[in-house]
Amino acid sequence: MPRGDPLGSPKRILGVLFPETGSFRTIRSPPAAAEVSYEDLDNNLIRTMNFASTFGANLALAALVTFASAPAHAQDLIGDGFAQTGTLITPTAFGSYDTLSTGQRVYFDGISFDLYDGAGGFLLNLGSLPASVFNSFIKVDPTGTFAIAGESSNGDIFRIALDGSGFSAIANLNFNYDGEFEASGNILVSAALCGFGCGNDLLRVNTTSGLVTPLAHVSGYSGPVAVAGNGDLLYGTAGSSITNGSALLRFPAASLNGSIVLDETNATTMIDGLAGAASLAIDPVYGNLFLAESVFGGTSRLLEIDGGSGALADVVVESLNYLSTVELMQDAGIGHFHAYQPHDGVYLNYSNGDITTVRAQRPTSSLVQVGGAVKFEIQGAKPNAAMLVLFSNVSNYNPNYVTTVLGGTSFQFHSSVPVNKQRRTPLLVPIDANGVGTFSYFDPGSLAGTLVFQALITDESASFIGSSEAVLN
Numbered sequence: 001m002p003r004g005d006p007l008g009s010p011k012r013i014l015g016v017l018f019p020e021t022g023s024f025r026t027i028r029s030p031p032a033a034a035e036v037s038y039e040d041l042d043n044n045l046i047r048t049m050n051f052a053s054t055f056g057a058n059l060a061l062a063a064l065v066t067f068a069s070a071p072a073h074a075q076d077l078i079g080d081g082f083a084q085t086g087t088l089i090t091p092t093a094f095g096s097y098d099t100l101s102t103g104q105r106v107y108f109d110g111i112s113f114d115l116y117d118g119a120g121g122f123l124l125n126l127g128s129l130p131a132s133v134f135n136s137f138i139k140v141d142p143t144g145t146f147a148i149a150g151e152s153s154n155g156d157i158f159r160i161a162l163d164g165s166g167f168s169a170i171a172n173l174n175f176n177y178d179g180e181f182e183a184s185g186n187i188l189v190s191a192a193l194c195g196f197g198c199g200n201d202l203l204r205v206n207t208t209s210g211l212v213t214p215l216a217h218v219s220g221y222s223g224p225v226a227v228a229g230n231g232d233l234l235y236g237t238a239g240s241s242i243t244n245g246s247a248l249l250r251f252p253a254a255s256l257n258g259s260i261v262l263d264e265t266n267a268t269t270m271i272d273g274l275a276g277a278a279s280l281a282i283d284p285v286y287g288n289l290f291l292a293e294s295v296f297g298g299t300s301r302l303l304e305i306d307g308g309s310g311a312l313a314d315v316v317v318e319s320l321n322y323l324s325t326v327e328l329m330q331d332a333g334i335g336h337f338h339a340y341q342p343h344d345g346v347y348l349n350y351s352n353g354d355i356t357t358v359r360a361q362r363p364t365s366s367l368v369q370v371g372g373a374v375k376f377e378i379q380g381a382k383p384n385a386a387m388l389v390l391f392s393n394v395s396n397y398n399p400n401y402v403t404t405v406l407g408g409t410s411f412q413f414h415s416s417v418p419v420n421k422q423r424r425t426p427l428l429v430p431i432d433a434n435g436v437g438t439f440s441y442f443d444p445g446s447l448a449g450t451l452v453f454q455a456l457i458t459d460e461s462a463s464f465i466g467s468s469e470a471v472l473n
């Protein structure tokens with residue numbers, strides 16, 4: 001993801017531009033805040049600033065993604081700005097599953113459809129097949145009342161009632177692999193109808209009548225599908241004709257009317273040269289794509305891909321396990337799933353044999369005062385990077401986040417102070433190799449209890465990538 005200049009034009013500090021208020025685009029209007037004068041605040045604070053060091057060579061361009069040293073599950077490594085927050089042993093080995101908004105999960109292990117609670121406790125058998133088959137996928141419909149499952153032994157597609165009232169086969173699609181619901185309630189299915197070595201088909205299945213509408217035929221083996229918020233179809237190829245590897249294709253929603261069968265030439269190639277594509281999901285808030293680039297017997301990765309440009313944004317997980325079943329789940333918060341975002345809002349589940357949960361992890365903030373010396377410190381930022389310290393009068397503080405987007409950046413900025421009420425330090429402050437940044441100032445005796453601090457953090461190349469928590473002095 002290009003982390004371009006978020007900045008407008010007027011000010012340049014160490015080669016980095018910072019915007020005036022007008023260059024911020026407000027996404028969610030903040031509550032009204034009291035108008036205050038900043039002259040005295042600026043004079044008191046800026047005059048007594050004491051920067052411990054200059055930024056200098058700490059802004060060397062990073063060539064590789066750096067990972068936290070603590071493994072998640074087996075050899076899994078979680079990327080900077082994220083944290084593993086849970087692991088659940090799956091109750092069915094090699095089973096397909098999907099998670100409901102309630103946290104319950106529906107499983108298909110090739111013979112039985114079952115409902116479990118979020119902790120892995122059995123709730124209800126939804127039906128069983130007369131003989132074991134190879135399960136392909138299971139997906140819950142947007143209303144949470146039924147699921148669609150596929151198996152690749154015979155090619156059957158099933159509709160399963162989640163209240164236990166029964167299931168039935170509604171279609172037959174040879175070598176089906178994955179499916180994803182459209183807003184209409186139909187499901188898009190990836191299936192190799194012609195068998196091995198002759199390409200893969202993308203089809204729309206009416207979940208009531210079972211009517212099948214061919215949409216596209218692409219080269220390579222079967223890959224995962226996802227549906228964007230605007231209805232576009234995302235498809236991860238396997239052994240594509242574009243390269244010897246995998247690619248991520250985007251078919252515009254307007255072209256998916258079934259009037260003609262599309263191919264790769266009708267799609268935009270968002271990213272190419274991947275080592276594999278096993279599972280695909282989309283952040284429902286920001287629209288970035290998360291793809292499991294899975295390799296048997298090698299290193300698999302869970303990638304974040306910019307939903308607009310298709311550029312590689314981040315590596316969330318590296319693993320010697322095979323990764324699959326990527327899910328983006330929403331809870332009560334406002335954050336999107338991206339490094340250095342608030343941990344609530346959207347979180348990610350993936351399978352590495354177990355079900356592992358990863359959340360965004362924001363740097364923590366603290367203030368320590370000894371006499372007149374005050375230290376604002378953040379921990380958990382990008383190592384060997386930098387921060388821009390923001391501050392405001394405490395009268396502008398609101399515990400409910402104000403959400404804005406800085407021009408040219410790829411993340412939402414969640415602040416407890418409206419952006420037009422913030423002031424910033426004139427220099428970037430370095431972050432050390434442990435992800436710790438410290439900004440010191442002198443309080444002549446009149447500032448205690450009057451300020452709120454927060455930091456915008458950069459990567460090693462001085463591009464803004466996220467923010468810290470806010471703290472009151």
